[in-house]
Amino acid sequence: MRLITILFLSCLCGSAYAEQPAAAKTPPPPAALPSTDAPDEPQVTITKEVGQTVEEYRSNGKLYMIKVTPKHGKPYYLIDDRGDGKFARQESLDSGLRVPQWVIFKF
16 A cells, blocks of 8 residues: 555656646747836936935835935935835934844754
8 A cells, every 4th residue: 555655656746847848948928028117116316416426216106215425425315214205314224123143052
């Protein structure tokens, strides 16, 4: 009984690794490729001013982040966390959240 079960299962596993038909291996036609204007991709508008460069990031037409890079100094970010149009300044994209890490077991 065990031998029959093992043979049956091995046949099922072997058919799972069978080669796919040639039609499945061909790449999709160019019309089926995604367009470059996907709605979920952010749009970036770069404005160069006298002393700084401003990058505006929009998603679905809504401004959610501004990156300001001064000519001399570190860049900073203005981020709309709540979606109400009020931007808060962050020095970097690091949120400052530090997850505790404990050693549970050593080898």
